[in-house]
Amino acid sequence: MTDSFNSNFLHLNLPSSTGFGVSVAPLVLFSILDHHLRKDDAQPRVIGALLGFRSEDGSEVEVRNCFPLSHNEAEDQQVAIDTEYLAQMYSLHQRINTREVIVGWYSSGVEINENSVWIHEFFANETAPLAPVHLVMDTTLSNDKLGVRSYISSPIGISGGPDQTPGSMFTQIPCEVKYCDVERSGLDVISLAKSNPDSASSLLSDMDNLERSIYQIQDMIETVANYVDRVLDRSEVENNVIGRHLMDIITAVPRIDAGEFEKTFNSHLQDLLMVVYLAGLTRTQLAIAERLQNLV
Incomplete structure (x- = not known):
């Protein structure tokens, strides 16, 4: 089963400093990168759900896990998301860790397009009454690094078409990679692979x-x-x-x-x-x- 959307929203992207903050576990970044590497060449990007914890006021988000989602994006701004798969995966994840909830969604690429507005609106229903977080991973390695940015969205009073639909503004919020001592040891071992010709490393x-x-x-x-x-x-x-x-x-x-x-x-x-x-x-x-x- 899928949900389809037809977007005529106006999209604006204005980086700004807010009271929000996002911390991401290294496992999430590896999962997003693995999802991107397994996608079809014709697919422009991949998306998935983010899971983790929120502070009491919802301003601080800690992303600890994620899972991929199947979706389709057409040129006429038609977006389809497999909601049944989302519900099943979230139910299975809750059996393992009941404290982790859906806090937003991720996508690969370098930009936010019109379809992102509808996808974000869909996840807003999953995270209500708190606002979802949108995580974007730059898999094109622009500036010679794997950039990670996080956004929140809020409605603005600008017409988006003949139906006078208001637009949405994505605002960039601070994002940092947070890891424990055990994860740091694993990252140190993985970093040794960059200096090896076969791009592999073994335990020391x-x-x-x-x-x-x-x-x-x-x-x-x-x-x-x-x-x-x-x-x-x-x-x-x-x-x-x-x-x-x-x-x-x-x-x-x-x-x-x-x-x-x-x-x-x-x-x-x-x-x-x-x-x-x-x-x-x-x-x-x-x-x-x-x-x-x-x-x-």
């Missing part, structure tokens, strides 16, 4: 992770030291906010002798190597026991 061992963390800390310390040196020689204007943050960091680190720190670090490193050795030994013993069991 404990020692490789330790080495990578040490190099990252060293780079951050060098960045801070260079900033402090530039401020001291007056080549850069000091920033009181950064200075307070640096002071908080310095006071949070306990004073310890360099030799004692090296001794403690080597001790913990030996403990880590022992754990890695015992894990490998246990894995080998289990493999030998499994083969002996098969022979018996």
Whole structure:
């Protein structure tokens, strides 16, 4: 079953700063990109539903999940959405996570057209009485990056045709990618693929992770030291906010002798190597026991 719409709305797109804000989980971005890569060449864009949480006043939206939708867009501004599929997918998702609700919809591409007004109006009925959020992912890689923008819509008193239908204005709102420590680790592993010829990356061992963390800390310390040196020689204007943050960091680190720190670090490193050795030994013993069991 599908819902069809005939749009003669006037569309305006005026970026502005509002009291609204949207945070998006990395999983949502990967799902949208996967949906776009699997679309037909003749299909101009893909759309889907966004699920997540809202603040009590509805101004803050956290997008945690999404699922694709089947739709058709014609040149005469006819839009069809499979509402039965939407209802079934949302019902199945509610069985897994009852707290996540529909908060808006997404589309791939770089622009918002007249059909977006009707699709947004359709999702407004799903999110009523709160306004839906429209997330646009720039899959054309303009400006050499995968841009993500979010919008809300409000009616305006401009005629859209002979029937004097009012128009809608899409206003851009702040959008940021929000992730936890576990997701950050996964993103770090995925980012390693960009420097490999085959665009693939594997999980790092404990020692490789330790080495990578040490190099990252060293780079951050060098960045801070260079900033402090530039401020001291007056080549850069000091920033009181950064200075307070640096002071908080310095006071949070306990004073310890360099030799004692090296001794403690080597001790913990030996403990880590022992754990890695015992894990490998246990894995080998289990493999030998499994083969002996098969022979018996």
